[in-house]
Amino acid sequence: MNVLMVCLGNICRSPLAEGIMREKLNKHRIQAVVDSAGMIDFHEGSLPDHRSIATARNHGVDISKQRSRPFKKADIVKFDYIFAMDNNNYESLIEFADTRDQEEKIHLLMEFAGFGVRRSVPDPYYGNLSDFENVFKCSTRHVNRLHRKLQSNKAK
Numbered sequence: 655m656n657v658l659m660v661c662l663g664n665i666c667r668s669p670l671a672e673g674i675m676r677e678k679l680n681k682h683r684i685q686a687v688v689d690s691a692g693m694i695d696f697h698e699g700s701l702p703d704h705r706s707i708a709t710a711r712n713h714g715v716d717i718s719k720q721r722s723r724p725f726k727k728a729d730i731v732k733f734d735y736i737f738a739m740d741n742n743n744y745e746s747l748i749e750f751a752d753t754r755d756q757e758e759k760i761h762l763l764m765e766f767a768g769f770g771v772r773r774s775v776p777d778p779y780y781g782n783l784s785d786f787e788n789v790f791k792c793s794t795r796h797v798n799r800l801h802r803k804l805q806s807n808k809a810k
């Protein structure tokens with residue numbers, strides 16, 4: 655299974671979401687490729703934001719080896735689940751879908767996590783550590799949902 659987390663810059667939200675996702679799937683020995691990407695290439699090659707690294711580290715997750723990269727069209731073929739952090743990312747991603755199957759791979763993270771329809775993970779870029787902690791909280795709820803879904807699919 656291949657899972658991609660997507661935000662705007664791929665330095666704040668999606669690197670954290672990637673780290674949390676990888677940790678959880680590893681812990682449960684679920685074979686998966688987990689990656690993240692941004693809708694812009696402005697930060698290409700950069701480390702995650704130091705506040706994302708610190709927030710992850712506070713929860714025992716190391717995301718310091720990650721580097722920002724832009725989303726590319728081939729990602730929509732490679733990945734089974736593509737999670738957008740906000741509505742803008744979602745709308746941009748949908749533009750890349752050529753088929754209904756590809757469109758159905760794209761989900762809004764907050765919706766999938768059960769936070770409500772068309773909700774976005776607030777962008778913490780201009781915020782403080784508590785905004786990054788909020789990203790961690792949203793992502794944790796999200797990964798728990800995905801894990802439960804995978805478990806129930808397996809049971810079928």
Ligand code: 4NP
Nearest residue numbers: 661662663664665666667779
């Ligand atoms: P991210 O946060 O999309 O969660 O990585 C941002 C990072 C950079 C910018 C905006 C949001 N930026 O405008 O450069």
